[in-house]
Amino acid sequence: GAVVSQHPSWVICKSGTSVKIECRSLDFQATTMFWYRQFPKQSLMLMATSNEGSKATYEQGVEKDKFLINHASLTLSTLTVTSAHPEDSSFYICSARDNNRGTEAFFGQGTRLTVV
Amino acid sequence: QKEVEQNSGPLSVPEGAIASLNCTYSDRGSQSFFWYRQYSGKSPELIMFIYSNGDKEDGRFTAQLNKASQYVSLLIRDSQPSDSATYLCAVNIYGNKLVFGAGTILRVKS
Numbered sequence: 476g477a478v479v480s481q482h483p484s485w486v487i488c489k490s491g492t493s494v495k496i497e498c499r500s501l502d503f504q505a506t507t508m509f510w511y512r513q514f515p516k517q518s519l520m521l522m523a524t525s526n527e528g529s530k531a532t533y534e535q536g537v538e539k540d541k542f543l544i545n546h547a548s549l550t551l552s553t554l555t556v557t558s559a560h561p562e563d564s565s566f567y568i569c570s571a572r573d574n575n576r577g578t579e580a581f582f583g584q585g586t587r588l589t590v591v
Numbered sequence: 592q593k594e595v596e597q598n599s600g601p602l603s604v605p606e607g608a609i610a611s612l613n614c615t616y617s618d619r620g621s622q623s624f625f626w627y628r629q630y631s632g633k634s635p636e637l638i639m640f641i642y643s644n645g646d647k648e649d650g651r652f653t654a655q656l657n658k659a660s661q662y663v664s665l666l667i668r669d670s671q672p673s674d675s676a677t678y679l680c681a682v683n684i685y686g687n688k689l690v691f692g693a694g695t696i697l698r699v700k701s
Contacts, residue, residue: 511691517693518693524688568634570689572689578623578640578642581637582634583634584633
C-alpha cells in the first residue's frame with residue numbers, strides 16, 4: 476500500500492513554455508500533498524503544502540504565480556511550472572499523506588525537469 | 592537556525608559496524624519524526640518514523656527520540672554496502688509542514 480505515482484519521470488522543455496507534473500496517490504486518499512524541489516547534491520526544499528480542496532500554502536521565496544499547484548481531488552495534485560527558464564531545471568518531487576491514517580508521507584518517483 | 596539540521600558527512604563505516612546518524616530540530620512542538628533514505632537520482636523512501644521519546648526498533652534500524660533535547664537519531668546495525676546512501680531526517684514542523692534536513696551521506700566500506 477501507500478503508492479504515489481508521479482508523471483512524467485523526466486521532461487525537457489523550451490524556455491518560456493509551461494510544464495505540468497502530476498502526482499497521484501494510487502491506494503489511499505491524499506488529504507495533504509507536499510511539493511519539493513531538489514537541486515544536485517542539495518536537500519529537498521519544500522515549495523508548498525496543499526490540502527485537498529484548499530489553496531496551497533507556499534514557502535517563503537516560492538512564486539505562487541510561477542508554480543501553480545492544484546489539489547482538486549483526494550488522489551491527484553498537479554504542479555505547473557509556468558514560463559519555465561533554465562534556472563527552474565531541477566528534480567521535482569511530490570509527497571502525499573493521508574492525515575486520517577497517520578503522519579507518514581510517501582513520495583512519488585520524482586520528475587527531472589530540464590529547461591533548454 | 593535551520594528548522595532541521597543534520598551533519599552532511601560523509602560518514603564512513605566498515606561493513607558490519609553500527610552507523611549512527613543524528614538530527615536536531617527547532618520546533619519544540621513537533622510531534623512526528625521520520626527517517627528517509629535516498630539513493631542518487633531517486634526519490635526518498637521511508638525507513639522509519641517515531642512519535643514518542645525513547646527507542647523504536649525495526650530490523651537493523653533503531654530510531655531514538657529525545658524531545659527535551661530536540662534531537663532524533665538513527666542507528667543502523669550490521670551496516671551493509673547497500674546501506675550506502677543519503678539519509679534524510681524529516682520533521683513535521685508547526686503541525687503540518689514536512690521539512691527535511693540537508694541529509695547525511697553514509698558510506699559503508701566492504
